[in-house]
Amino acid sequence: MKKFYLLTVFVIFSSCNMKISTEQAYQSSHQEMIYAIKNVNIIPMTTKNTVIKNATVVIKEHKIYSINKSIPKNATIIEGKNKWLIPGLIDMHVHTLSDGTPFVMYPTKGPLVSFNTQYNMTPYIANGVTTVFELGARPEHIGQRNEIIRGDVIGPRIALAKVIGGNKSNLTAKTPSDGRNAVRFAKEEGYEFIKVYTWLNEETFKAVVDEAEKQNMKVVGHIPVAFKGKQAKDFFIPNFGLIAHAEELSKQTDNYSYKKAQEFARLAKENSTWLIPNLSNMVAIEQQAKSLQNIENLLGFKYVHPLMQNKWLMSNSYHGVSDDLIAYYKELIDFHILIVKAFKEAGVPMVAGTDAGISGIVLGFSLHEELKLLVEAGLKNAEALASATRLGAQWLGIDDKIGTIEVGKFADLILLNENPLEKISNTSKISSVFVNGKWIDRNKIDTMLSDVENWNNDNKEKFDWKELLNSLKN
Incomplete structure (x- = not known):
């Protein structure tokens, strides 16, 4: 009986530890980096849409944490000089x-x-x-x-x-x-x-x-x-x-x-x-x-x-x-x-x-x-x-969460190399993207696209639309 009791305690204790470890791992994997974009020109897309030049934007915990405030010591710095930030x-x-x-x-x-x-x-x-x-x-x-x-x-x-x-x-x-x-x-x-x-x-x-x-x-x-x-x-x-x-x-x-x-x-x-x-x-x-x-x-x-x-x-x-x-x-x-x-x-x-x-x-x-x-x-x-x-x-x-660049909103942002207010096609001149506070730089974007292209090329011969439709009849 004593052995059974000790075994039960061990199982419960192990289970609790496993749960705590899993939760800690989950929290750790979701720890957000803190970013600071310096010297960037912000096109906030608010109703007035007044451009904020040479600004500093801090991104923390998925959100726009501050604009033109102090930079946290542990922030990753992103240089935004001559670049344009839009939602x-x-x-x-x-x-x-x-x-x-x-x-x-x-x-x-x-x-x-x-x-x-x-x-x-x-x-x-x-x-x-x-x-x-x-x-x-x-x-x-x-x-x-x-x-x-x-x-x-x-x-x-x-x-x-x-x-x-x-x-x-x-x-x-x-x-x-x-x-x-x-x-x-x-x-x-x-x-x-x-x-x-x-x-x-x-x-x-x-x-x-x-x-x-x-x-x-x-x-x-x-x-x-x-x-x-x-x-x-x-x-x-x-x-x-x-x-x-x-x-x-x-x-x-x-x-x-x-x-x-x-x-x-x-x-x-x-x-x-x-x-x-x-x-x-x-x-x-x-x-x-x-x-x-x-x-x-x-x-x-x-x-x-x-x-x-x-x-x-x-x-x-x-x-x-x-x-x-x-x-x-x-x-x-x-x-x-x-x-x-x-x-x-x-x-x-x-x-x-x-x-x-x-x-x-x-x-x-x-x-x-x-x-x-x-x-x-x-x-x-x-x-x-x-x-x-x-x-x-x-x-x-x-619109209380996304759509404009304002403190407290989710950090869904695009860092552009050229001003889209001058030429609308500049929206495609992307330096990097923030997705829910996660920074995807140009190298990462290019790698992600390359992965898709390579897979498509390797598997192109495996897909035929007409054959797929015919298979539905069988």
Whole structure:
């Protein structure tokens, strides 16, 4: 009995020690370095956005600890002379690759293709995209976010919108009752936003948006084709807070005049509906329709997963269309520019999003192109930057945490070699990135990108989109 007692005590003591050791190891592995960026020019992206020159920024415990205060003795010094510090960028419309397949062939089967989460996230981080809004969220994306939060993967913050559509969606709703239940289910499953999709009928669309408001969930998404030919005021309803593409508006009309763009802008303003212009989308469609060489020439294409490289090049649904359809794409591109001008004129907030992950739009790299297109459409450089920083954070409801450079906010930052207020393309001239207070310098960025490129090259022959689709039939 005495031996049993001693053994029990030993086991309990060992268990406690193991627990303490594990907790200590966890805390140790999450001990944050303290950094001080000296002599840097801060573009805070606050409403006033007064540039703070030759400043010192201290980063501690994931956050911006101080600006122009004393430097802690144990801080790692980063020289910021002649460099520019901006908040991390937010892409408000992405579709990140994740494990999974749309068909369950038999229980326990699991995904047909699995992806390395770090390789998926690296293009975001390399381009200073520290927050993304996943507009096709599935359980696998929750898993990806958990990997990032645990520290297993260096990646952006991920906001999740669950798609509800009339068909071809993870959640399908054909009646108002179905729509309301789908919203409740999405909330219970941990999704934070609702994305309404193209094929909802009018009554179900309105029910989904109304139920989302009751559940305190914002709504982003498409304008259902059910509204085609009806008055635009019919789909500008309370709590439809963000239109996912300018294309959603152009699909509702055959009148591509500035007057029509102004009508959309007026109704959006009255309804407090914001816009993701997503100019990249239609530009990418037109480019690949013209030539697949435009796909291969994409900046960052070599970092696209081999399966998607194969799909974009060998099974491209846009390529080979008629000249008339290409001309139509150009007409839409021009109208979307008018929409941006009209929304700016009306004072409707616009946030930058790219549709990253769809054919021809590369994760991370595409946001810099979107900012360039927004400036070409009439936004000032500072306005374009606001669309990818402060305003995105505001719509997501996390502007108290990210989106500007202010003491107390999370240290999601980009150190640039050139001033983006002078030239918007300077957002891509990245010296280093801070992700939740973790410093990723240029050498580390290049190494991370090289890892992705090398893996893609080594595994390119293993992936064929058509073969994957055929395997689903077996």
